[in-house]
Structure formats: C-alpha cells, structure tokens
Amino acid sequence: MQDRLHILEDLNMLYIRQMALSLEDTELQRKLDHEIRMREGACKLLAACSQREQALEATKSLLVCNSRILSYMGELQRRKEAQVLGKTSRRPSDSGPPAERSPCRGRVCISDLRIPLMWKDTEYFKNKGDLHRWAVFLLLQLGEHIQDTEMILVDRTLTDISFQSNVLFAEAGPDFELRLELYGACVEEEGALTGGPKRLATKLSSSLGRSSGRRVRASLDSAGGSGSSPILLPTPAVGGPRYHLLAHTTLTLAAVQDGFRTHDLTLASHEENPAWLPLYGSVCCRLAAQPLCLTQPTASGTLRVQQAGEMQNWAQVHGVLKGTNLFCYRQPEDADTGEEPLLTIAVNKETRVRAGELDQALGRPFTLSISNQYGDDEVTHTLQTESREALQSWMEALWQLFFDMSQWKQCCDEIMKIETPAPRKPPQALAKQGSLYHEMAIEPLDDIAAVTDILTQREGARLETPPPWLAMFTNQPALPNPCSPASVAPAPAPAWTHPLPWGRPRTFSLDAVPPDHSPRARSVAPLPPQRSPRTRGLCSKGQPRTWLQSPV
C-alpha cells in the first residue's frame, strides 16, 4: 500500500511536469518546479523536526506549497484548454468582431490585517491550568497567486490576531477575487484534546496496516484543509501538527478603500475542532488598489495646443497621458526631469473628449478637444496631433483610459498609496507573543520637562542641599523596622523579563526569581508571604522578609 502511494505520488508529479513542458510555458513551469522542490524540502524538514514550533512552521510551508502547486496546476489546465480550443476553431484574421477592450492591470495590496477574538471566559484572571495556545496564519489567493502571512501564536491574553505583513499582488484585474483563509493549529499536542473524530481514523489505520494506514489517515484528515486532494499530495508526516481552516472570506473591488474597513468572515470550523478559536466574525484590513493607468503613462507624443486667448498661435508641446491628467511639457525631457509642465489638462470621469470636426473652420486637421466642467464654466482645450494615425492612437488611449476608469471605479479617484512589502525575515525562535501591553512603555523623561517647567515658575528657590524626602530612596532605615511606601515597578523594564506562569498580560514584569504558581502575587523570599493587613500601617514586631510584586 505504501509503495502504491509512492508510485501514485510520483506519477502525479510526473504528470504535472509533463503538462508544464508541453505547454512550453516557461514561467509557470519554473514556478511549478520551484514549488515542488520547496515541498520536498518542507517534507524533509518536517520529518526531522523535534520541536513543536519548528514543526508548525514546516507544516505551514507544506500547506502553502501544496496550495500553490494545485493552483498552478489549475492554471496550466486552463491554458492548455484555451490553447487546444484556439487551435481547433480558426478565425479568419480580417473578419470577426474586434477584440474586446480589456481593462488595465493593477496592483492590489492588503495590509494591517486584524482579526478580533471574543473570549467569553469570565474566569480570565484566574487562569486554570496551562495556557492554551494556537498557531495561526492567513493564506491569501488572487488568481493563481498564493501568498501567506507570518505565523502568529495566539493565546487568551490577545484581544486580536494582528498580522504585520503587507501582501501585494501585482497583476490583478478590476474583477479580482481575493480569497482570504485563516488556518489554525494547536501548539500543544492534539492527542490530549481530541476525541471522537479520531476514533474512526484509528480504526481505519489499524485495519490497513499501521504505517500505510497512518499515511492514509493523515492525508484524509488534511483533506479538510486547503482542499488538496488526498491522493495527489499526501501529507508525509505522521503525528505532526495539523492546520484546520478556521474562517474564510472573499474580497473584491467593492471592498477597496484607502483606509480601514471591516469585513465579515465566514466561520468554517466549530467548537469540536481542536483548533477552534473564538473568532468575533470579522476581519479588519486596508485593501488598496493601484491601477496601472494611474501610475504609468499610457500615451505620449507631440501635440500642438491652442494657447489661451490666442487664436492663431499654437504651442508645440510634448504630451504625456498619465493617470487622470494630460501633462503638456515644453520638451520631452521635462517629463523625466520633473520639470513643471506648461499645461495640465484633467482627464477624468466627467471629461468629454471629441475628435475634431470642431476646428475645421480654423483649417487645422487632426484635432481633438477635451472639455471639463468647472462649476458653471466649461473649459475646452483643443489639441492638434501630427497625423491621422497619431489622432487615432491618442483617441484610442483616451477611450482605454475612460474604460479603465469605469472598471476600476473608486480606485481612480486618487492614487492609493501602496508600500512595497519588505522581504519577510525568516521565522526566528518563536518568543511568546504578547499583547498590546508589550508595546506600552511609559516614557517619564518627557514628563520631567513639564514638571521642571512648572517648578521653575512656582518655586524659583535654589535647591542645593538634597531635600529630606530623597532619603526614601537611600534604603537606609531610620527605625529598626524598615518600611517604605509602596513602590511602583516602572513599565520599561531592564533586560531580564520572565514570562508570567499563568498568562496575565505580559508586561515588563520585574521578576527577579523564577516564579511559583501562586495566582496573584509572587514572593521573592523563601518564607511564605505575610499577607495579614496592618491597617495602622505600623510595622509588625518581626522584620518583614518579603518583597511582593503584583500585576495590576
């Protein structure tokens, strides 16, 4: 059975490679080869992993590779079909309907992804037992391109899952569909937590013979994941972590906005699933799109433009149609050097363009006119092109621009800023990720300036000798029983931080000693903490031996 699976897998890979070769599509073939090699690498790594977190990263890579291979396969099949159909139905070149206008491509970028969680546990502060953790990441697909975010560890202290990545898709059309899938896996071993569904699989595995049965079970279980067919790409690892699809959604042009928006998530798993996370049900993100017609020039050439008020004197300019403007530069070089154009004519959704019989009266052929409405005034610019062909190509460029604007809609109102994502750093030793509180560093230095300003205004007296209150800081007891006011541990801590044992927000907590498991306060001294309240504030007879610290 095992051998058969091997053979099937090899045959499938062979088939994939042959398809790519026969299509002579070197780009896609190269990408496919690359993914297949990455997949082999990920399988080997997974087999060699000892730590759970390494295994999670390797499984994630495997899942991404599998998804990519399948999507490239799908693309190959589509192209093959198109090729075959193209060959069989021959169209005469000079008849048939003109090619349909297709909209320009654009860059689509999704960033600042945040998925809110909804913990219902009212026992939050009394964390019982170990902190349950999950590893999650997002898989994003647009067309045949698949990209993934980094993997994040989630536990009860997080209010949202926030991904730092920017994901950019370079060749999207205005009819794009960006599919977003959230995958999760338990960081702890699943065995302890699952129950029912495994029993059937165990039965199956034991009846097929242990090793091959385990393989089949692993592949059957992973079939619920990225939709990979189990026989085509069986998961080689046994007992490794398994990612489950937790939620998904599809975003289209309507969701694009130069700002944050919240979208609904379709939840895909239920509470029995070991990787189930309490998702609030929405995802916030910034989805921006930059159609190429806005960022790249679509036409350029020599034009003669009628100067304002001068009927006969037409200036020769170098026109560049870019975005929603026609820039008229004095010289062709000015466009590159950043010189200001002589004239800028707006070309947007409201603009009307006409090829010109209008100016036959002036005796100038091959003209076109561009009219814009500014309030109550209509401003018309008349431009003369060099020849009939030039006029046709300018008109064509303008019609294409109008078409693109009608397709890309709100993306053409203003250019949306897209940052090229920085190359992602390889996953380092996975530290426990904290919540917002990790970033909170209260900087006292700024406030000191304000304080001293106030003091200089009010007091004015010179303080040369150290004032008596500073003695509080010298730790020299005046009485035999040393007592001091409650100290606040500063938020920005020195280098040594130890994670709290029971998952309270991990502030820069100042544990000098490995903590014990008492719920709220930790005792530094070996003696049990003296918790009896002393309302009078007088120190007790025996010397206090402890230094308690509590998070608030």
Place this chain on the structure above:
Amino acid sequence: MSYIPGQPVTAVVQRVEIHKLRQGENLILGFSIGGGIDQDPSQNPFSEDKTDKVNGWDMTMVTHDQARKRLTKRSEEVVRLLVTRQSLQKAVQQSMLS
C-alpha cells in the same frame, strides 16, 4: 537626615494619569507594583518610582495588599497617581541651574 516612616513628608512629585485598558471583561493597568509598608525594602531590585497617592488615597503607609486593591478597583477607569522618584530631584536642580 533620613526619612522616618509615619511622619509627614514633603516631596517633589509627578502627577501621572493612567486610563485603564480593557482586557476581556476586566480593566487593567498593565504594570506591576512591588513593596508596601509590610514589605522589606532592602529586597527591592529597583529604587525608582514611589507612589504617594492613588486617586486621592494616601499610599505612603499602605501594605502591599492595600496598594494593590486601591489600584485595581473595578469601578474606576482612570487612575491618577502622584509619583516621586530620585531623578526628579536631579531634573529640578538642573532646571534651576540653567
């Protein structure tokens, strides 16, 4: 000159206002406190930031538990602290000289 606990003290303080953060159903401040009149100050790994008042309540003579309770009242969303630290004195001196 030394500080005698139980005696009134005049000190340069800094007023700090903190809005508590919402974490699930609870409001937390996000830092830890240590010490108290019932604690041994010689074991304090830090010597900064002593709290004199919390939302009007005197903190110069409180136990660790009382301090913690005053800071974690569920009904209060904002905590106003009067805090003193050694470096305040230096800062004041520097500003006087300049």
